[in-house]
Amino acid sequence: MLLLLRFDSKTVREPIISMTSIKTGTPINILKADVGARRGEIIVEVPEERAKEVEKILIEMEVEVQEITKTIARNDNCVHCGLCISICPTEVFRLNGENKVEMKTEKCIHCGACIKVCPTMALYFPI
Protein backbone atom coordinates (compact mmCIF):
# COMPACT_ATOMS: atom_id res chain seq x y z
CA MET A 1 0.00 0.00 0.00
CA LEU A 2 1.25 3.47 -0.87
CA LEU A 3 0.53 6.32 1.48
CA LEU A 4 0.88 10.00 0.79
CA LEU A 5 1.83 11.80 4.02
CA ARG A 6 1.44 15.54 4.44
CA PHE A 7 3.40 17.27 7.18
CA ASP A 8 2.78 20.77 8.50
CA SER A 9 5.32 23.15 10.04
CA LYS A 10 5.22 21.30 13.36
CA THR A 11 5.22 17.65 12.27
CA VAL A 12 7.80 18.25 9.57
CA ARG A 13 10.51 18.71 12.21
CA GLU A 14 9.93 15.43 14.03
CA PRO A 15 11.37 12.00 13.15
CA ILE A 16 7.85 10.68 12.57
CA ILE A 17 8.66 7.96 10.07
CA SER A 18 11.24 6.25 12.30
CA MET A 19 8.97 6.62 15.34
CA THR A 20 6.08 5.01 13.47
CA SER A 21 8.29 2.26 12.24
CA ILE A 22 9.52 1.47 15.75
CA LYS A 23 6.07 1.71 17.36
CA THR A 24 4.42 -0.58 14.83
CA GLY A 25 7.39 -2.83 14.17
CA THR A 26 6.79 -2.29 10.47
CA PRO A 27 9.33 -1.48 7.77
CA ILE A 28 8.47 1.78 6.03
CA ASN A 29 10.00 2.39 2.65
CA ILE A 30 10.29 6.03 1.56
CA LEU A 31 9.68 6.26 -2.16
CA LYS A 32 9.51 9.97 -2.68
CA ALA A 33 10.14 12.87 -0.34
CA ASP A 34 9.54 16.51 -0.95
CA VAL A 35 10.29 18.19 2.35
CA GLY A 36 10.75 21.90 2.98
CA ALA A 37 11.17 24.01 6.12
CA ARG A 38 7.45 24.51 6.74
CA ARG A 39 5.83 21.50 5.22
CA GLY A 40 6.52 18.30 3.42
CA GLU A 41 5.05 15.50 1.35
CA ILE A 42 6.36 11.97 1.52
CA ILE A 43 5.20 8.88 -0.29
CA VAL A 44 5.86 5.66 1.62
CA GLU A 45 5.28 2.01 0.96
CA VAL A 46 4.04 -0.21 3.80
CA PRO A 47 3.01 -3.86 3.83
CA GLU A 48 -0.65 -4.17 2.93
CA GLU A 49 -1.66 -5.96 6.18
CA ARG A 50 -0.01 -3.34 8.42
CA ALA A 51 -1.32 -0.30 6.53
CA LYS A 52 -4.27 0.43 8.83
CA GLU A 53 -2.13 0.29 11.97
CA VAL A 54 0.53 2.55 10.48
CA GLU A 55 -2.11 5.01 9.34
CA LYS A 56 -3.60 5.15 12.85
CA ILE A 57 -0.26 5.98 14.48
CA LEU A 58 0.52 8.61 11.89
CA ILE A 59 -2.85 10.28 12.35
CA GLU A 60 -2.33 10.31 16.10
CA MET A 61 0.88 12.21 15.45
CA GLU A 62 -1.12 14.75 13.45
CA VAL A 63 0.12 13.75 10.01
CA GLU A 64 -2.37 13.98 7.18
CA VAL A 65 -2.60 10.56 5.52
CA GLN A 66 -4.01 9.71 2.14
CA GLU A 67 -4.05 6.28 0.57
CA ILE A 68 -2.85 6.39 -3.00
CA THR A 69 -5.29 4.50 -5.10
CA LYS A 70 -5.21 6.43 -8.34
CA THR A 71 -2.58 4.81 -10.46
CA ILE A 72 -1.28 5.45 -13.91
CA ALA A 73 -3.52 4.64 -16.86
CA ARG A 74 -2.89 4.43 -20.57
CA ASN A 75 -4.99 5.05 -23.68
CA ASP A 76 -4.56 3.36 -27.03
CA ASN A 77 -2.22 6.04 -28.35
CA CYS A 78 0.55 3.86 -26.95
CA VAL A 79 2.88 2.52 -29.65
CA HIS A 80 4.90 0.37 -27.24
CA CYS A 81 8.08 2.33 -27.85
CA GLY A 82 9.29 1.68 -24.31
CA LEU A 83 10.53 5.17 -23.49
CA CYS A 84 8.64 5.09 -20.20
CA ILE A 85 10.47 1.93 -19.09
CA SER A 86 13.72 3.56 -17.96
CA ILE A 87 12.01 6.66 -16.58
CA CYS A 88 9.67 5.14 -14.00
CA PRO A 89 11.33 4.95 -10.56
CA THR A 90 9.36 1.89 -9.50
CA GLU A 91 9.62 -0.17 -12.70
CA VAL A 92 5.93 -0.14 -13.51
CA PHE A 93 6.66 -0.71 -17.21
CA ARG A 94 8.35 -3.64 -18.87
CA LEU A 95 8.42 -5.37 -22.22
CA ASN A 96 6.50 -8.63 -22.24
CA GLY A 97 7.06 -11.69 -24.40
CA GLU A 98 5.06 -10.16 -27.23
CA ASN A 99 7.27 -7.06 -27.10
CA LYS A 100 4.37 -5.01 -25.79
CA VAL A 101 4.98 -2.59 -22.94
CA GLU A 102 3.14 -4.05 -19.98
CA MET A 103 2.16 -2.09 -16.86
CA LYS A 104 2.19 -3.22 -13.25
CA THR A 105 0.02 -0.33 -12.13
CA GLU A 106 -0.07 -1.43 -8.50
CA LYS A 107 3.57 -0.33 -8.20
CA CYS A 108 2.83 3.23 -9.35
CA ILE A 109 3.69 5.94 -6.82
CA HIS A 110 1.94 8.69 -8.68
CA CYS A 111 5.07 10.69 -9.41
CA GLY A 112 3.97 11.71 -12.89
CA ALA A 113 7.41 11.35 -14.49
CA CYS A 114 6.22 9.03 -17.24
CA ILE A 115 3.37 11.31 -18.24
CA LYS A 116 5.75 14.07 -19.21
CA VAL A 117 7.97 11.70 -21.15
CA CYS A 118 5.58 9.67 -23.28
CA PRO A 119 5.87 10.90 -26.90
CA THR A 120 2.33 9.90 -27.83
CA MET A 121 0.72 11.31 -24.66
CA ALA A 122 -0.77 7.94 -23.90
CA LEU A 123 -0.30 8.10 -20.12
CA TYR A 124 -2.54 9.90 -17.64
CA PHE A 125 -4.02 9.78 -14.15
CA PRO A 126 -7.73 9.00 -14.32
CA ILE A 127 -9.83 11.54 -12.45
Next chain:
Amino acid sequence: MKSIEEINAKIREGSVCVVTAKEMKEIVTEMGTKKAAKEVDVVTTGTFGAMCSTGVFINFGHADPPIKFKRVWLNDVEAYTGMAAVDIFLGATKISETREFYGGAHVIEELVFGKEVEMRAIGFGTDCYPRKEILTSISLQDVNQAVMVNPRNAYQRYRAATNSSERILRTYMGTLLPNYGNVTFAGTGEISPMNNDPEFRTIGIGTRIFLCGARGYIIGEGTQHSPPFGTLMVKGNLKEMKPDFLKACYFPGYAPSIFLGIGIPIPVLDDEIAKATGIKDDEIKTTIIDFGVPRRDRPTVREVSYAELKSGKVEINGQDVRVSPLSSYYIAEKVMKELKKMIEKGEFFLSMPVERVKRNEIFKPMKQREIRIVREFMTKAVTINEDLSIEDAAMLMIQKNVNHLPVVDKEKVLKGIVTSWDIAKAITVGARRVEEVMTRDVVTVFPDEPIAIAISKLEKYDISALPVIDNKKRVLGIVTSETISKMLGV
Protein backbone atom coordinates in the same frame (compact mmCIF):
# COMPACT_ATOMS: atom_id res chain seq x y z
CA MET B 1 20.64 -19.09 -57.02
CA LYS B 2 17.21 -17.59 -57.66
CA SER B 3 16.15 -14.56 -59.63
CA ILE B 4 13.60 -11.94 -58.72
CA GLU B 5 11.52 -13.11 -61.69
CA GLU B 6 11.43 -16.65 -60.30
CA ILE B 7 10.39 -15.37 -56.89
CA ASN B 8 7.68 -13.17 -58.41
CA ALA B 9 6.41 -16.13 -60.44
CA LYS B 10 6.09 -18.09 -57.20
CA ILE B 11 4.19 -15.16 -55.64
CA ARG B 12 1.82 -15.25 -58.62
CA GLU B 13 1.33 -19.03 -58.23
CA GLY B 14 0.88 -18.73 -54.48
CA SER B 15 3.80 -21.04 -53.71
CA VAL B 16 6.25 -18.48 -52.37
CA CYS B 17 7.93 -19.08 -49.00
CA VAL B 18 8.03 -15.87 -46.98
CA VAL B 19 9.35 -15.59 -43.43
CA THR B 20 9.88 -12.62 -41.14
CA ALA B 21 13.43 -11.60 -40.25
CA LYS B 22 12.78 -12.85 -36.74
CA GLU B 23 11.80 -16.30 -38.02
CA MET B 24 14.76 -16.32 -40.40
CA LYS B 25 17.29 -16.15 -37.54
CA GLU B 26 15.99 -19.43 -36.20
CA ILE B 27 15.79 -21.03 -39.63
CA VAL B 28 19.41 -20.13 -40.42
CA THR B 29 20.56 -21.39 -37.02
CA GLU B 30 18.68 -24.65 -37.44
CA MET B 31 19.13 -25.45 -41.12
CA GLY B 32 22.33 -23.59 -41.97
CA THR B 33 22.58 -20.96 -44.72
CA LYS B 34 22.59 -23.35 -47.71
CA LYS B 35 19.35 -25.04 -46.83
CA ALA B 36 17.75 -21.77 -45.71
CA ALA B 37 18.69 -20.19 -49.05
CA LYS B 38 16.93 -23.03 -50.85
CA GLU B 39 13.79 -23.08 -48.71
CA VAL B 40 13.14 -19.40 -48.13
CA ASP B 41 12.33 -17.00 -50.97
CA VAL B 42 11.70 -13.76 -49.14
CA VAL B 43 12.60 -12.35 -45.70
CA THR B 44 10.49 -9.45 -44.50
CA THR B 45 12.29 -6.91 -42.31
CA GLY B 46 10.71 -4.09 -40.35
CA THR B 47 11.15 -1.05 -38.22
CA PHE B 48 8.83 1.33 -36.42
CA GLY B 49 10.38 4.43 -34.95
CA ALA B 50 10.21 8.19 -34.78
CA MET B 51 11.56 9.51 -38.07
CA CYS B 52 11.90 13.27 -38.08
CA SER B 53 12.98 13.64 -41.72
CA THR B 54 9.51 13.02 -43.02
CA GLY B 55 7.05 15.13 -44.96
CA VAL B 56 4.34 15.23 -47.59
CA PHE B 57 3.99 16.93 -50.96
CA ILE B 58 0.40 17.96 -51.56
CA ASN B 59 -1.20 19.42 -54.66
CA PHE B 60 -4.55 21.05 -53.97
CA GLY B 61 -5.76 21.82 -57.48
CA HIS B 62 -6.77 25.35 -58.46
CA ALA B 63 -9.24 27.66 -56.78
CA ASP B 64 -11.47 30.02 -58.71
CA PRO B 65 -10.14 32.66 -59.14
CA PRO B 66 -6.76 30.89 -58.89
CA ILE B 67 -4.09 31.59 -56.31
CA LYS B 68 -0.34 31.18 -56.17
CA PHE B 69 0.54 30.38 -52.57
CA LYS B 70 2.84 32.78 -50.80
CA ARG B 71 2.32 31.14 -47.43
CA VAL B 72 0.07 28.29 -46.41
CA TRP B 73 -0.98 26.71 -43.12
CA LEU B 74 -2.69 23.39 -42.41
CA ASN B 75 -4.28 23.50 -38.97
CA ASP B 76 -1.96 26.44 -38.28
CA VAL B 77 1.16 24.47 -39.18
CA GLU B 78 3.04 26.26 -41.92
CA ALA B 79 4.11 24.37 -45.04
CA TYR B 80 6.74 25.22 -47.65
CA THR B 81 5.43 26.90 -50.80
CA GLY B 82 8.42 27.89 -52.90
CA MET B 83 7.30 25.73 -55.83
CA ALA B 84 4.47 25.88 -58.37
CA ALA B 85 1.22 27.66 -57.50
CA VAL B 86 -0.60 25.07 -55.40
CA ASP B 87 2.16 22.59 -54.51
CA ILE B 88 3.31 22.48 -50.91
CA PHE B 89 5.62 20.43 -48.72
CA LEU B 90 4.56 19.87 -45.14
CA GLY B 91 7.32 18.74 -42.78
CA ALA B 92 6.66 16.49 -39.79
CA THR B 93 8.55 18.50 -37.16
CA LYS B 94 7.09 21.91 -38.04
CA ILE B 95 5.39 23.34 -34.97
CA SER B 96 1.84 24.69 -34.91
CA GLU B 97 1.59 28.43 -34.44
CA THR B 98 -1.36 28.13 -32.10
CA ARG B 99 -1.55 24.68 -30.52
CA GLU B 100 0.84 23.16 -28.03
CA PHE B 101 2.26 19.69 -28.66
CA TYR B 102 0.96 19.78 -32.23
CA GLY B 103 2.81 19.93 -35.51
CA GLY B 104 3.17 18.75 -39.08
CA ALA B 105 3.25 15.12 -37.93
CA HIS B 106 -0.19 15.51 -36.38
CA VAL B 107 -1.63 17.07 -39.53
CA ILE B 108 -0.27 14.13 -41.55
CA GLU B 109 -1.79 11.71 -39.05
CA GLU B 110 -5.19 13.42 -39.17
CA LEU B 111 -5.17 13.24 -42.97
CA VAL B 112 -4.33 9.51 -42.88
CA PHE B 113 -7.11 9.00 -40.35
CA GLY B 114 -9.50 10.45 -42.96
CA LYS B 115 -10.11 13.71 -41.11
CA GLU B 116 -10.46 17.18 -42.58
CA VAL B 117 -7.88 19.85 -41.82
CA GLU B 118 -8.21 23.59 -42.20
CA MET B 119 -6.21 25.10 -45.02
CA ARG B 120 -5.42 28.80 -44.90
CA ALA B 121 -3.30 30.49 -47.52
CA ILE B 122 -2.24 33.88 -48.73
CA GLY B 123 -1.27 34.48 -52.34
CA PHE B 124 0.93 36.86 -54.31
CA GLY B 125 -1.92 38.23 -56.45
CA THR B 126 -0.38 38.05 -59.93
CA ASP B 127 -2.03 38.56 -63.32
CA CYS B 128 -2.26 34.81 -63.81
CA TYR B 129 -3.07 34.02 -60.15
CA PRO B 130 -5.07 37.04 -58.95
CA ARG B 131 -6.45 35.63 -55.70
CA LYS B 132 -4.82 36.86 -52.50
CA GLU B 133 -6.21 34.60 -49.82
CA ILE B 134 -8.24 31.49 -49.23
CA LEU B 135 -9.65 29.55 -46.28
CA THR B 136 -11.06 26.06 -46.73
CA SER B 137 -11.16 22.54 -45.31
CA ILE B 138 -9.57 19.64 -47.07
CA SER B 139 -9.24 15.91 -46.62
CA LEU B 140 -7.11 13.43 -48.53
CA GLN B 141 -9.99 12.77 -50.91
CA ASP B 142 -10.09 16.42 -51.94
CA VAL B 143 -6.50 16.84 -52.99
CA ASN B 144 -4.89 15.66 -56.25
CA GLN B 145 -1.72 14.14 -54.88
CA ALA B 146 -0.51 13.59 -51.35
CA VAL B 147 2.87 11.90 -51.58
CA MET B 148 5.05 11.21 -48.61
CA VAL B 149 8.68 11.90 -49.53
CA ASN B 150 11.16 11.41 -46.73
CA PRO B 151 14.76 12.48 -47.09
CA ARG B 152 16.05 10.25 -44.30
CA ASN B 153 14.32 7.21 -42.83
CA ALA B 154 14.91 3.74 -41.47
CA TYR B 155 18.32 4.28 -39.86
CA GLN B 156 20.28 1.03 -40.01
CA ARG B 157 21.57 1.62 -36.49
CA TYR B 158 21.86 4.66 -34.28
CA ARG B 159 23.99 5.91 -31.43
CA ALA B 160 22.47 5.24 -28.02
CA ALA B 161 22.18 8.15 -25.60
CA THR B 162 22.95 8.81 -21.97
CA ASN B 163 23.55 11.90 -19.84
CA SER B 164 26.49 12.49 -17.49
CA SER B 165 25.37 15.99 -16.48
CA GLU B 166 23.54 17.05 -13.35
CA ARG B 167 20.33 18.05 -15.06
CA ILE B 168 17.49 16.31 -16.89
CA LEU B 169 17.85 16.62 -20.66
CA ARG B 170 14.83 16.56 -22.95
CA THR B 171 16.05 15.45 -26.36
CA TYR B 172 14.98 13.76 -29.57
CA MET B 173 16.30 10.62 -27.88
CA GLY B 174 13.68 11.06 -25.16
CA THR B 175 14.19 12.26 -21.61
CA LEU B 176 17.68 11.54 -20.31
CA LEU B 177 17.98 11.38 -16.54
CA PRO B 178 20.99 13.00 -14.81
CA ASN B 179 24.16 11.14 -13.73
CA TYR B 180 23.79 8.34 -16.27
CA GLY B 181 20.26 7.73 -14.99
CA ASN B 182 19.16 5.89 -18.10
CA VAL B 183 20.09 5.00 -21.66
CA THR B 184 17.85 5.30 -24.71
CA PHE B 185 18.42 3.82 -28.14
CA ALA B 186 16.69 3.67 -31.49
CA GLY B 187 16.40 1.09 -34.23
CA THR B 188 15.20 -2.47 -34.29
CA GLY B 189 18.60 -4.17 -34.62
CA GLU B 190 18.51 -7.64 -36.18
CA ILE B 191 15.10 -7.18 -37.81
CA SER B 192 15.88 -3.70 -39.17
CA PRO B 193 16.00 -3.68 -43.01
CA MET B 194 19.54 -2.56 -43.79
CA ASN B 195 21.16 -4.81 -41.17
CA ASN B 196 19.81 -7.74 -43.17
CA ASP B 197 21.37 -6.54 -46.43
CA PRO B 198 24.48 -4.67 -45.34
CA GLU B 199 25.99 -4.88 -48.82
CA PHE B 200 22.93 -3.16 -50.29
CA ARG B 201 22.50 -5.86 -52.92
CA THR B 202 18.70 -5.79 -52.93
CA ILE B 203 17.98 -2.58 -51.01
CA GLY B 204 18.63 0.16 -53.54
CA ILE B 205 17.07 2.79 -55.73
CA GLY B 206 13.74 1.54 -57.03
CA THR B 207 13.23 -1.21 -54.45
CA ARG B 208 9.53 -1.56 -53.64
CA ILE B 209 8.88 -1.33 -49.91
CA PHE B 210 6.13 -1.22 -47.32
CA LEU B 211 5.69 2.36 -46.17
CA CYS B 212 3.07 2.78 -43.44
CA GLY B 213 0.80 0.18 -45.01
CA ALA B 214 1.17 1.49 -48.55
CA ARG B 215 3.43 0.26 -51.33
CA GLY B 216 6.29 2.70 -51.45
CA TYR B 217 9.69 2.94 -53.08
CA ILE B 218 13.25 3.68 -52.17
CA ILE B 219 14.33 6.69 -54.19
CA GLY B 220 17.92 6.91 -53.04
CA GLU B 221 20.24 6.77 -50.11
CA GLY B 222 19.02 9.03 -47.36
CA THR B 223 20.70 12.21 -46.23
CA GLN B 224 23.57 11.57 -43.81
CA HIS B 225 23.78 8.01 -45.21
CA SER B 226 26.99 6.56 -43.84
CA PRO B 227 26.97 2.75 -43.54
CA PRO B 228 26.82 0.98 -41.16
CA PHE B 229 24.72 3.98 -40.16
CA GLY B 230 22.85 3.77 -43.45
CA THR B 231 19.67 5.70 -44.22
CA LEU B 232 17.12 5.68 -47.03
CA MET B 233 15.15 8.25 -48.96
CA VAL B 234 11.68 6.88 -49.59
CA LYS B 235 8.33 7.81 -51.09
CA GLY B 236 4.82 6.47 -50.89
CA ASN B 237 1.23 7.47 -51.50
CA LEU B 238 -0.24 9.00 -48.35
CA LYS B 239 -3.73 8.15 -49.56
CA GLU B 240 -2.95 4.41 -49.27
CA MET B 241 -1.38 4.54 -45.81
CA LYS B 242 -2.98 2.85 -42.82
CA PRO B 243 -3.41 4.44 -39.38
CA ASP B 244 -1.95 1.31 -37.73
CA PHE B 245 1.48 2.01 -39.14
CA LEU B 246 1.85 5.73 -38.56
CA LYS B 247 1.64 7.73 -35.35
CA ALA B 248 2.28 11.40 -34.63
CA CYS B 249 4.24 12.09 -31.49
CA TYR B 250 5.84 14.89 -29.54
CA PHE B 251 9.14 14.77 -27.73
CA PRO B 252 8.82 17.21 -24.83
CA GLY B 253 11.41 19.96 -25.05
CA TYR B 254 12.29 19.02 -28.62
CA ALA B 255 9.62 18.96 -31.33
CA PRO B 256 6.86 16.94 -32.93
CA SER B 257 7.94 13.87 -34.85
CA ILE B 258 6.28 10.89 -36.43
CA PHE B 259 6.52 7.14 -35.90
CA LEU B 260 6.59 5.35 -39.23
CA GLY B 261 6.39 1.67 -40.01
CA ILE B 262 8.76 0.66 -42.79
CA GLY B 263 9.15 -2.88 -44.07
CA ILE B 264 11.54 -4.07 -46.74
CA PRO B 265 11.30 -7.51 -48.35
CA ILE B 266 14.65 -9.13 -48.99
CA PRO B 267 14.70 -11.70 -51.79
CA VAL B 268 16.90 -14.62 -50.81
CA LEU B 269 18.76 -14.87 -54.11
CA ASP B 270 21.70 -16.92 -52.85
CA ASP B 271 23.57 -18.28 -49.83
CA GLU B 272 25.19 -14.97 -49.15
CA ILE B 273 21.88 -13.21 -48.70
CA ALA B 274 20.59 -16.05 -46.54
CA LYS B 275 23.67 -15.65 -44.37
CA ALA B 276 23.19 -11.88 -44.13
CA THR B 277 19.59 -12.26 -43.05
CA GLY B 278 20.72 -14.59 -40.25
CA ILE B 279 22.43 -11.65 -38.48
CA LYS B 280 21.75 -11.41 -34.75
CA ASP B 281 21.62 -8.54 -32.28
CA ASP B 282 24.92 -9.42 -30.63
CA GLU B 283 26.72 -8.84 -33.95
CA ILE B 284 25.25 -5.35 -34.37
CA LYS B 285 27.33 -2.79 -32.55
CA THR B 286 26.85 0.87 -31.81
CA THR B 287 28.13 3.32 -29.22
CA ILE B 288 26.54 5.03 -26.25
CA ILE B 289 27.23 8.74 -26.40
CA ASP B 290 26.96 11.38 -23.71
CA PHE B 291 24.37 14.09 -24.38
CA GLY B 292 25.59 15.85 -21.21
CA VAL B 293 28.28 17.43 -23.40
CA PRO B 294 26.49 19.91 -25.68
CA ARG B 295 28.83 19.58 -28.65
CA ARG B 296 28.61 18.07 -32.09
CA ASP B 297 31.21 15.43 -31.26
CA ARG B 298 29.71 14.06 -28.09
CA PRO B 299 32.04 11.78 -26.16
CA THR B 300 31.58 8.05 -26.45
CA VAL B 301 30.79 6.39 -23.15
CA ARG B 302 31.24 2.86 -24.41
CA GLU B 303 30.62 0.41 -27.24
CA VAL B 304 27.50 -1.70 -26.97
CA SER B 305 25.63 -4.32 -28.98
CA TYR B 306 21.92 -4.28 -29.74
CA ALA B 307 21.64 -7.52 -27.74
CA GLU B 308 22.84 -5.71 -24.61
CA LEU B 309 20.62 -2.72 -25.27
CA LYS B 310 17.58 -4.94 -25.77
CA SER B 311 18.33 -6.79 -22.52
CA GLY B 312 17.04 -3.69 -20.71
CA LYS B 313 20.20 -2.98 -18.72
CA VAL B 314 23.72 -1.89 -19.61
CA GLU B 315 26.68 -1.33 -17.39
CA ILE B 316 28.20 2.14 -17.20
CA ASN B 317 31.05 2.81 -14.76
CA GLY B 318 30.23 -0.36 -12.84
CA GLN B 319 26.53 0.50 -12.41
CA ASP B 320 23.55 -1.19 -14.05
CA VAL B 321 21.67 1.45 -16.00
CA ARG B 322 18.14 0.93 -17.27
CA VAL B 323 17.58 1.12 -21.01
CA SER B 324 14.59 2.29 -23.02
CA PRO B 325 14.11 1.52 -26.67
CA LEU B 326 12.54 4.28 -28.74
CA SER B 327 11.45 2.06 -31.58
CA SER B 328 8.53 -0.26 -31.13
CA TYR B 329 9.44 -3.90 -31.74
CA TYR B 330 5.83 -4.81 -31.30
CA ILE B 331 4.73 -2.71 -34.27
CA ALA B 332 7.92 -3.53 -36.23
CA GLU B 333 6.89 -7.17 -35.95
CA LYS B 334 3.40 -6.24 -37.10
CA VAL B 335 4.99 -4.57 -40.14
CA MET B 336 6.98 -7.72 -40.96
CA LYS B 337 3.93 -9.93 -40.59
CA GLU B 338 1.69 -7.62 -42.61
CA LEU B 339 4.23 -7.43 -45.44
CA LYS B 340 4.59 -11.22 -45.33
CA LYS B 341 0.82 -11.53 -45.66
CA MET B 342 0.69 -9.11 -48.58
CA ILE B 343 3.36 -11.09 -50.45
CA GLU B 344 1.70 -14.43 -49.71
CA LYS B 345 -1.62 -13.10 -50.95
CA GLY B 346 -0.01 -11.91 -54.19
CA GLU B 347 -0.61 -8.23 -53.42
CA PHE B 348 3.04 -7.28 -53.26
CA PHE B 349 5.74 -8.15 -55.78
CA LEU B 350 9.45 -7.71 -55.34
CA SER B 351 11.66 -5.48 -57.44
CA MET B 352 15.41 -5.29 -57.90
CA PRO B 353 17.09 -1.94 -57.51
CA VAL B 354 17.68 -0.05 -60.74
CA GLU B 355 20.81 1.37 -59.17
CA ARG B 356 22.69 0.55 -55.97
CA VAL B 357 23.04 3.01 -53.13
CA LYS B 358 26.49 4.02 -51.97
CA ARG B 359 28.18 1.60 -49.62
CA ASN B 360 30.71 4.07 -48.26
CA GLU B 361 30.05 7.63 -47.56
CA ILE B 362 31.21 10.06 -44.96
CA PHE B 363 28.79 12.23 -43.04
CA LYS B 364 30.38 15.66 -43.08
CA PRO B 365 29.80 18.20 -40.32
CA MET B 366 28.29 21.57 -41.12
CA LYS B 367 30.61 24.17 -42.55
CA GLN B 368 30.35 26.90 -39.97
CA ARG B 369 31.28 30.54 -40.03
CA GLU B 370 33.66 30.16 -37.11
CA ILE B 371 35.57 27.38 -38.83
CA ARG B 372 36.73 29.18 -41.95
CA ILE B 373 38.49 27.23 -44.63
CA VAL B 374 41.33 27.97 -47.03
CA ARG B 375 39.07 28.15 -50.09
CA GLU B 376 37.45 31.35 -48.77
CA PHE B 377 40.82 33.09 -48.58
CA MET B 378 42.18 31.78 -51.85
CA THR B 379 43.02 34.19 -54.66
CA LYS B 380 43.94 33.48 -58.24
CA ALA B 381 47.55 32.33 -58.65
CA VAL B 382 49.69 33.76 -61.43
CA THR B 383 51.57 30.67 -62.59
CA ILE B 384 54.61 30.33 -64.83
CA ASN B 385 56.66 27.60 -66.52
CA GLU B 386 60.12 26.68 -65.35
CA ASP B 387 61.84 27.78 -68.58
CA LEU B 388 60.61 31.37 -68.29
CA SER B 389 63.40 33.94 -68.13
CA ILE B 390 64.14 35.82 -64.94
CA GLU B 391 63.41 39.09 -66.70
CA ASP B 392 59.96 37.99 -67.81
CA ALA B 393 59.19 36.67 -64.36
CA ALA B 394 60.16 40.03 -62.84
CA MET B 395 57.98 41.87 -65.37
CA LEU B 396 55.04 39.64 -64.58
CA MET B 397 55.35 40.32 -60.84
CA ILE B 398 55.28 44.04 -61.43
CA GLN B 399 52.42 43.90 -63.95
CA LYS B 400 50.22 41.66 -61.84
CA ASN B 401 51.33 43.18 -58.58
CA VAL B 402 52.20 39.85 -56.93
CA ASN B 403 55.19 38.60 -54.99
CA HIS B 404 54.77 34.86 -55.62
CA LEU B 405 54.73 32.88 -58.85
CA PRO B 406 53.98 29.16 -58.53
CA VAL B 407 55.88 27.23 -61.20
CA VAL B 408 53.82 24.55 -62.96
CA ASP B 409 54.14 22.09 -65.81
CA LYS B 410 51.73 21.64 -68.71
CA GLU B 411 49.24 19.76 -66.53
CA LYS B 412 49.26 22.63 -64.01
CA VAL B 413 51.09 20.36 -61.55
CA LEU B 414 53.15 22.31 -59.04
CA LYS B 415 56.94 22.16 -59.59
CA GLY B 416 58.20 25.01 -57.47
CA ILE B 417 57.71 28.62 -56.49
CA VAL B 418 59.50 31.88 -57.20
CA THR B 419 59.27 34.90 -54.91
CA SER B 420 60.43 38.47 -55.45
CA TRP B 421 63.30 37.65 -53.13
CA ASP B 422 64.35 34.80 -55.48
CA ILE B 423 64.36 37.26 -58.39
CA ALA B 424 66.63 39.65 -56.51
CA LYS B 425 68.91 36.72 -55.68
CA ALA B 426 68.90 35.59 -59.35
CA ILE B 427 70.18 38.96 -60.44
CA THR B 428 73.09 38.87 -57.97
CA VAL B 429 74.16 35.35 -58.95
CA GLY B 430 73.55 35.94 -62.65
CA ALA B 431 70.88 33.26 -63.13
CA ARG B 432 68.94 33.40 -66.40
CA ARG B 433 65.98 31.11 -66.03
CA VAL B 434 63.39 30.53 -63.35
CA GLU B 435 64.29 26.85 -62.74
CA GLU B 436 67.74 27.88 -61.49
CA VAL B 437 66.41 29.83 -58.55
CA MET B 438 62.97 28.45 -57.76
CA THR B 439 62.22 26.69 -54.46
CA ARG B 440 61.33 23.10 -55.28
CA ASP B 441 60.21 21.97 -51.88
CA VAL B 442 57.01 24.01 -51.69
CA VAL B 443 54.82 24.23 -48.60
CA THR B 444 51.18 23.91 -49.71
CA VAL B 445 47.61 23.61 -48.38
CA PHE B 446 44.38 22.01 -49.53
CA PRO B 447 41.26 24.13 -50.13
CA ASP B 448 39.16 22.38 -47.46
CA GLU B 449 41.64 22.73 -44.63
CA PRO B 450 40.78 25.17 -41.86
CA ILE B 451 42.46 28.53 -42.36
CA ALA B 452 44.11 28.04 -38.98
CA ILE B 453 46.27 25.32 -40.55
CA ALA B 454 47.40 27.69 -43.30
CA ILE B 455 48.23 30.36 -40.73
CA SER B 456 50.29 27.98 -38.65
CA LYS B 457 52.21 26.82 -41.74
CA LEU B 458 52.96 30.40 -42.74
CA GLU B 459 54.28 31.07 -39.26
CA LYS B 460 56.21 27.85 -38.90
CA TYR B 461 58.10 28.19 -42.19
CA ASP B 462 58.27 31.96 -41.98
CA ILE B 463 56.83 32.48 -45.46
CA SER B 464 54.17 34.81 -46.82
CA ALA B 465 52.15 32.65 -49.24
CA LEU B 466 51.02 29.08 -49.83
CA PRO B 467 49.89 27.59 -53.13
CA VAL B 468 46.54 25.81 -52.77
CA ILE B 469 46.58 22.45 -54.51
CA ASP B 470 44.26 19.53 -55.14
CA ASN B 471 45.17 15.92 -54.43
CA LYS B 472 46.89 15.61 -57.83
CA LYS B 473 49.12 18.54 -56.83
CA ARG B 474 47.51 20.85 -59.39
CA VAL B 475 47.50 24.53 -58.45
CA LEU B 476 44.04 25.89 -57.64
CA GLY B 477 45.06 29.25 -56.26
CA ILE B 478 47.16 30.87 -53.59
CA VAL B 479 46.66 32.16 -50.04
CA THR B 480 48.85 35.00 -48.87
CA SER B 481 49.33 36.34 -45.38
CA GLU B 482 48.26 39.70 -46.76
CA THR B 483 44.77 38.49 -47.79
CA ILE B 484 44.34 36.54 -44.57
CA SER B 485 45.17 39.56 -42.40
CA LYS B 486 42.89 41.76 -44.47
CA MET B 487 39.94 39.36 -44.33
CA LEU B 488 40.32 38.53 -40.66
CA GLY B 489 40.85 42.20 -39.86
CA VAL B 490 44.08 41.63 -37.97
